[in-house]
Amino acid sequence: MVCSHCGEVLREKLQQAGFTVEKVELGEVHLAEPINTDQQDRFAKLVRENGFDVINDQNSRLVEQIKQLIIQLVRTSEKLEGPLSDYLAQKVHRDYQQLSRLFSSVEGKSIERYYILQKIERAKELIVYGEMNLSEIAYELDYSSQQHFSRQFKKETGLSPSHFSEIKENRRISIDEV
Incomplete structure (x- = not known):
């Protein structure tokens, strides 16, 4: 899971299926009690049906x-x-x-x-929101300078951040697809 809303949706689905969920965190589900093999299969199926995956190894x-x-x-x-x-x-x-x-x-x-791709996707989101200027976005994403941010953004997207800002097309990639 990459957002709290996703976690809440999954929690609700699991509880509807009879699982007692203690907590849902970024990437983890904690159940109140251990589950048997049949329940594990049902759990895994339900998790996958909701767009997530079970990681066991x-x-x-x-x-x-x-x-x-x-x-x-x-x-x-x-x-x-x-x-x-x-x-x-x-x-x-x-x-x-x-x-x-x-x-x-x-x-x-x-x-x-992976880190760079995540930063670029976050930058796209911040640019689309329009609440920060490019200098503030560069600082927020821990770039050493606005120029460094702009070069990396253009290298990854083919567009300068200012051009991306002008077109404001939904050119973002879902966080789990990065």
Whole structure:
């Protein structure tokens, strides 16, 4: 899940199906009690029917955790105190080289690329909202300068941020499709 609304919808569907949901967080569902094999199958089917996926193996969970950390980082005002690699290694208590290899093998792109794509999608959203100027967006997304932000935006989208702002077409990609 990438938003609280998605979590609430899933919570409601699971409760309607008879599951006792303790909490729904970004990327996780906590049930009140363990479920048997038949219930696991029903749970997985219901989750998939609602556009999500069940992640059971440890590597997939770790990749999902990395993705959720990056999404949270991009969508909050939290600023990195150092490199992204240090931030992630500290958060998941693993060596960054191991995380990087695993992420690339599962996702087919590097962690850094995923981070950039998330930042660009957030930038598109902020531009469409029109509440911030490009300098403020660059700062919000932790770019070193507006020029750096503009170059990266154009490289990824083919448009300058100001041109994107002018056309205001819905050119965003769903967060889970990045």
